[in-house]
Amino acid sequence: MTGASGFVGAHLCPELLGAGWTVRAVVRSPEAAKRLPRGVEPFYVSSIGPETYWGDGLGGVDVVAHLAGRAHVTKEESAGSLEAYREINVGGTRRLAESCAGAGVSRLVFVSSVKAVGEGAPVAYTEESPCWPEDAYGVSKMEAENALAEVAARTGLEAVVVRPPLVYGTGVKANFRMLMGLVKKGVPLPLGLVRNERSMVYVRNLTATISACLEHPAAAGETFFVADGESPSTPELVSRMGHLMKRPARLVPVPVPLLRLGGRLMGRSGQVDRLVGSLTVSTAKIRRLLGWSPRFSLDEGLRETVDWYAARTEG
Secondary structure, eight states: OBOTTSHHHHHHHHHHHHTTOOOEEEESSHHHHHTSOTTOEEEEOSOOSTTOOOGGGGTTOOEEEEOOSOOOOSSOOOTTHHHHHIIIIIHHHHHHHHHHHHHTOOEEEEEOOGGGTOSOOSSOBOTTSOOOOOSHHHHHHHHHHHHHHHHHHHHOOEEEEEEOOEEESTTOOHHHHHHHHHHHHTOOBSOTTOOOOBOEEEHHHHHHHHHHHHHOGGGTTOEEEOOOSOOOOHHHHHHHHHHHHTOOOOBOOOOHHHHHHHHHHTTOHHHHHHHHSOBOBOOHHHHHHHOOOOSSOHHHHHHHHHHHHHHHSOO
């Protein structure tokens, strides 16, 4: 698997070991290898891109989970960012897929993103929704999916694409962690008038999905959205965090258009849109084809995440 030292990868390694897999993980340094769970075999590459040599690392491998990539950043993108994303996310994915096909790997599961489709719509996204990515990261994920499909059609490699929305759980960073910090400190949040819906996926629900996609016969050649069983509004999410932290959720009623205007003035339109806008996905397809359902409820995932955060920030 690639991306073993990342947020999702750190959860996927024990998931696969527990399911009986022999796991080989791609890492960049001996220091990263030391952080792998016992029983995971490291394979070293200096970087992932269109020139990466995979030969030895794919020997004897049956299936690959591809998580590594240039991560999305929450700040506004710079002008040249698309090419930087393409180098790793598109070129690296194509190179890995071609190398897998040449080495006799039967299946590659690629963890893409809902951002390959867009930033939200009036109705829930399905796998048939047209792709209209709105930022460089989303464009690169869409192009990576297309590159993988082209290699699969040409070589016979079984390709599976998993598109998660926001992923949370122990180890989470970025906006979700920031929001927990604000709730814990009792900071008033101007979200009282927000009426949205946001699909999310608990990281252990996502890793269970990846594990299933590595071996389920019906997953071959398919694309799946995955999410928890609920799509809470942002105020509801804040309230649930506050309840678990035993802190009052301080939600101030500020009109949403005023919040969006403030986001534009501060150069944080994307960040504000993710707090006030709706983005939901349908999991009907993966439920139908794989008999899938989320292993953990939203409340269970939030409790574990909040407990982890509280333990790290006591005092």
